[in-house]
Amino acid sequence: MLRRGIKRSADQSDGSDKARTSRTVPSAVRKSHLKGQPLGAKRERDQEEKELRRKVFGGEEELKEVLTSSTSTKEQKKQKKKSTAALNAEFRKPAWEDPDDNPGMFEKLAGTPKWAKLPTSKDEDVSDDDSDVDELTRRTGTNLVTSSSLPSGLLQIKRCPDANSDSPSTGKLTCVKFHPTAQVLMTGSTDQTIRLFQIDGKNNPKIQNVFLNNFPVMSADFLKNGEEVVMGSKHQSFYYYDMIGGNVVFVPKIKGLGENNMASLRVTPDGKFIVFLGSxxxxxxxxxxxxxxxxxxHMSGTVADITFTPDGSTMFATGDDGKVFVFDLNTRQCVHHFFDDGCVHGTTIALSHDSQYLVCGSNTGVVNTYDKDTCMTSQSPRPLKAIMNLTTSCTTAVFNPCTEILALASNVTEKAVKLVHFPSFSVFSNFPELNDTKMRIPCSMDFSRNSGFLAMGNHKGRALLYRLNHYGSY
Incomplete structure (x- = not known):
C-alpha cells in the first residue's frame, strides 16, 4: 500500500514534488524497502556491530591508543637492542691501550710454527708424548742415556708408523741403517732402490729414492760420517751414492781381486775401510x-759375519767351522783365534759399543755371550751366558749404543725376534707382542744413535719402527 501510494503521488505531482519527496524519505529507508528488509532489523544489527567494536577495541579513542602503544613498544625494543650492543662493545674494549702493542703480530704468526716443522739433526723432537723428556735430553746431551740403567723384565716400547710408509719397498728389505749424525734412516731393498727417510716417529717423510738398474741391493752402509752410502750386490762391482753432490758412482770390477760376489759388505767404525765378505x-x-x-x-772355512772394535783397529770374523778369528787391521794380520763353545756353524757375531761383550750366534739359534778380554787371551773361553730363546738360525745380532739391549733375529721363521737385557742376560717378555701380525719375517735391524728408535726390515718390504721410551732422545 505504501509503495503504491508513493508511486501514485509521484506520477501525479510535478518536478518540485519529486524533489520534495526525495528529501523527505531517507536513502537508507529506500534501500531497505527495495531489498525487502524491515528498517528496525537493520538498525538493530548496526547497533550490535557498534557495541561489539566498543567491547573489543574500547571505542575509537581506545583503538587509537592501542595502535599508538604498539608502535611505541616496537621502537622501545629497537632502542633496547641498540643500547645492549653499545654496552657489549664497551666491555670488549681493553681497559687501556699500550702504544707498544703491535696489531699485526698475530698475522705474522700465522705461518707454520716451529713445533710443527720436521725435526732435524739439531731439533730432535720425536713425539708429543715424549716432549718433556726430549727437552731434558737436549739440555743434558747424551749423558741422559746412561744416567739411569734400563730395568729388565718389561720394556717400554711403542709401535710407530712404518719408517718407509711414505715410499714402501716392493722387495725384501735387506738392510736398514740409521744415519750416524742426522735423524735419517736408510733402507736397501731387492727392488734395486735405496731410500732415505726423515725419522720423526709420526710421518717419517721420504727424502730421496736412488734407483740402481739391474742391481738388487743386498747390503749398504754409510761412509764419510754419513756423506756417502755404499751398496753391494751379487756382482763383481759396487755402487756408492754421494749424498752431498747427489751423484751415483759406479765402481767397476777391481782388477786383481778375483771376486765374483760383492753382496755382503761392512764399513769400519773409523771409516777407513769398506770390508767385503768374499768367497x-x-x-x-x-x-x-x-x-x-x-x-x-784369509780365514779357514767360509766367512759368515764380521764385527769391529769401536776404534776400527780390530776385526772379529766367524765362519762355518765354529772358529772366531781376530785380525789386526793396522798390521793386517790374524793375531788370535778361539772356538765358539758348542758351535758347529757360526752365523753372526757382534761386539758391544763399550767393547765389553762379544756375542756369537749359530745355526742352531744358540747365542753365546763372552767377555771380550777373555776371548783375546783364551782359545776356549767359557761363555757368560748361552741365550737359547731362538729355535732357528740366528742371522742378526745388534747391540744398542749404550750396551743395554741386544737385538736377535732369525730370517727363517716369522716373528723370530728377541730383545735381551744387559747385563742380566734376560729376555724382555713383552716383545714381540702376541697380536703383532705385521712383523712377519725379520731380515735386518738397527738402533738409532741414542737408542730412541729401533728399526726392523722384513721380507715384505716394510721398515717397522719402534720407540723405546726409556731413552729420551733420538
Whole structure:
C-alpha cells in the first residue's frame, strides 16, 4: 500500500514534488524497502556491530591508543637492542691501550710454527708424548742415556708408523741403517732402490729414492760420517751414492781381486775401510776414500759375519767351522783365534759399543755371550751366558749404543725376534707382542744413535719402527 501510494503521488505531482519527496524519505529507508528488509532489523544489527567494536577495541579513542602503544613498544625494543650492543662493545674494549702493542703480530704468526716443522739433526723432537723428556735430553746431551740403567723384565716400547710408509719397498728389505749424525734412516731393498727417510716417529717423510738398474741391493752402509752410502750386490762391482753432490758412482770390477760376489759388505767404525765378505774365507779391504783394493785377509772355512772394535783397529770374523778369528787391521794380520763353545756353524757375531761383550750366534739359534778380554787371551773361553730363546738360525745380532739391549733375529721363521737385557742376560717378555701380525719375517735391524728408535726390515718390504721410551732422545 505504501509503495503504491508513493508511486501514485509521484506520477501525479510535478518536478518540485519529486524533489520534495526525495528529501523527505531517507536513502537508507529506500534501500531497505527495495531489498525487502524491515528498517528496525537493520538498525538493530548496526547497533550490535557498534557495541561489539566498543567491547573489543574500547571505542575509537581506545583503538587509537592501542595502535599508538604498539608502535611505541616496537621502537622501545629497537632502542633496547641498540643500547645492549653499545654496552657489549664497551666491555670488549681493553681497559687501556699500550702504544707498544703491535696489531699485526698475530698475522705474522700465522705461518707454520716451529713445533710443527720436521725435526732435524739439531731439533730432535720425536713425539708429543715424549716432549718433556726430549727437552731434558737436549739440555743434558747424551749423558741422559746412561744416567739411569734400563730395568729388565718389561720394556717400554711403542709401535710407530712404518719408517718407509711414505715410499714402501716392493722387495725384501735387506738392510736398514740409521744415519750416524742426522735423524735419517736408510733402507736397501731387492727392488734395486735405496731410500732415505726423515725419522720423526709420526710421518717419517721420504727424502730421496736412488734407483740402481739391474742391481738388487743386498747390503749398504754409510761412509764419510754419513756423506756417502755404499751398496753391494751379487756382482763383481759396487755402487756408492754421494749424498752431498747427489751423484751415483759406479765402481767397476777391481782388477786383481778375483771376486765374483760383492753382496755382503761392512764399513769400519773409523771409516777407513769398506770390508767385503768374499768367497772361500777371503775378506777384502777396500779404501773408503779412493775405492781401491788395499788387501785381502784369509780365514779357514767360509766367512759368515764380521764385527769391529769401536776404534776400527780390530776385526772379529766367524765362519762355518765354529772358529772366531781376530785380525789386526793396522798390521793386517790374524793375531788370535778361539772356538765358539758348542758351535758347529757360526752365523753372526757382534761386539758391544763399550767393547765389553762379544756375542756369537749359530745355526742352531744358540747365542753365546763372552767377555771380550777373555776371548783375546783364551782359545776356549767359557761363555757368560748361552741365550737359547731362538729355535732357528740366528742371522742378526745388534747391540744398542749404550750396551743395554741386544737385538736377535732369525730370517727363517716369522716373528723370530728377541730383545735381551744387559747385563742380566734376560729376555724382555713383552716383545714381540702376541697380536703383532705385521712383523712377519725379520731380515735386518738397527738402533738409532741414542737408542730412541729401533728399526726392523722384513721380507715384505716394510721398515717397522719402534720407540723405546726409556731413552729420551733420538
Amino acid at each position: 772361500f774365507g777371503n775378506i777384502h779391504l777396500v779404501s773408503a776414500k779412493t775405492k781401491e783394493w788395499i788387501h785381502t785377509l
